[in-house]
Amino acid sequence: MELGVNSSCRQKLFQFRWRLAMLEFKVGGMTCGHCVRAVTNAVHTVVPGADVAVDLNHGVVKIDGDLATIPTEAVIKAIEDEGYKIH
Numbered sequence: 831m832e833l834g835v836n837s838s839c840r841q842k843l844f845q846f847r848w849r850l851a852m853l854e855f856k857v858g859g860m861t862c863g864h865c866v867r868a869v870t871n872a873v874h875t876v877v878p879g880a881d882v883a884v885d886l887n888h889g890v891v892k893i894d895g896d897l898a899t900i901p902t903e904a905v906i907k908a909i910e911d912e913g914y915k916i917h
């Protein structure tokens with residue numbers, strides 16, 4: 831049987847997968863560019879080359895990657911070792 835997946839469905843599927851592949855942390859104590867670099871470097875020590883986005887206004891750190899392969903606990907520890915609190 832042919833599954834009729836139209837382009838709109840494909841787009842939704844893509845967005846869903848995209849969200850699954852995005853790791854998001856609420857991180858307290860980030861206030862400036864130094865914090866952005868410190869947190870980004872901390873993540874990179876665990877996941878080299880990961881695409882890290884830091885939103886200072888909302889205190890959110892987003893890591894783009896395959897959730898199955900990112901060692902979440904190690905990432906949290908690395909960020910906390912830099913002196914930031916994960917909420």
Ligand SMILES: [Cu+2]
Nearest residue numbers: 861862864865
């Ligand atoms: Cu700072």
